[in-house]
Amino acid sequence: MGCRMDEMLGEGQIWYLNPKNYAHRMYKKREPGGREATTMLAGAEEIRASQVADRPIGEVVRDAAEAKANGDLDTFHRLIRELNEREAKVPGCHVLPLEDCFRVVDLVQGPMAAMMCICRKNVRGEEASCLDEYSCMGIGTGMLKWERWPERYRGGIEFLSPSQAKEWLEYWDKRGYVHMVMQEGQDFIGGLCNCDYPACQPLRLRLDYGVTSWLVKGEYVAKVDYNQCNGCGDCIKRCQFGALRYEVALDKANIDPFLCFGCGLCATICRRSAIELIPRERFPALANVW
């Protein structure tokens, strides 16, 4: 059993490897009531009636953080719980390793455009104006309308061929950014991002606020081969999820499989190929940990 996106949209495979999720439903469906996503399940209406309703995820979490700052933990936990319940009905963002990013590029068969990262703009005031600074990718025919919203695509965009897209992904992997399929409730795949903590909102909100629904763990878990690992420590600083530690007694990298999101950044830096990405389902205790 895969993650909820695999179950609803995968049809037997990883959902982001199913071509139907790219060629199909390229345009946002607009529903009455303002929310643009089509939900995976019927019966989402009762969630909309709650306090959390249709408010953007970031605003709900800001309110939750404010409640916590005022010492009101009951409101904090209630808002986060209601948010998770709401978001569990739609696709979430999904961490994936570089190899799977390449498979995604091969499946897109349509426009791919690199652009600035809105999360890093909002959290760190970052500006981007060239390909080396564009860490996010928009996928699909919607990108052909980008010039209507120059502030959203501040600094311009650059369309990429499949081989250029792979080079670009490799560049961000080298720099240590986590790859993820970016979702804001849609049921088609429209974005592929290269992310970091704390700027990336799906990442931040999961790690600091328990919003487990917006960012889903990857389909793999990293594992160190202790026969190959020489304790150099290069991989330790690559982990944005806090899953990597240096184990002093063994002089090895230690990966906590319960914290690992399977992004593969540790594996791609290892000069001895001592880290392998193993499909999550092969660990009985992790098969349903998303």
Next chain:
Amino acid sequence: MLSPKITIDYSKCTIPFDCKRCLQTCASAVFMLVTLKSERGKETDKEETGAYRVEPWFRDRCTGCMDCVKACPVNAITIKVPKEVAP
């Protein structure tokens, strides 16, 4: 636990996206830039007063370190630490 109270004087903080010092100084990434002006066909001018605003978004993560207060070139940030603080 009661977190420090953060106040931003918006008569002093007018071009936050141009300045961005609190955004880049805060280790806990408490602040968030909000885009108030976004027009079709035109990038927003960073130096236009009120086009953007910085808000304390994740206030529960504020430790009261005061690095933002020191970094702000126009002294727009005030931090009030309550008597009862985080353990």
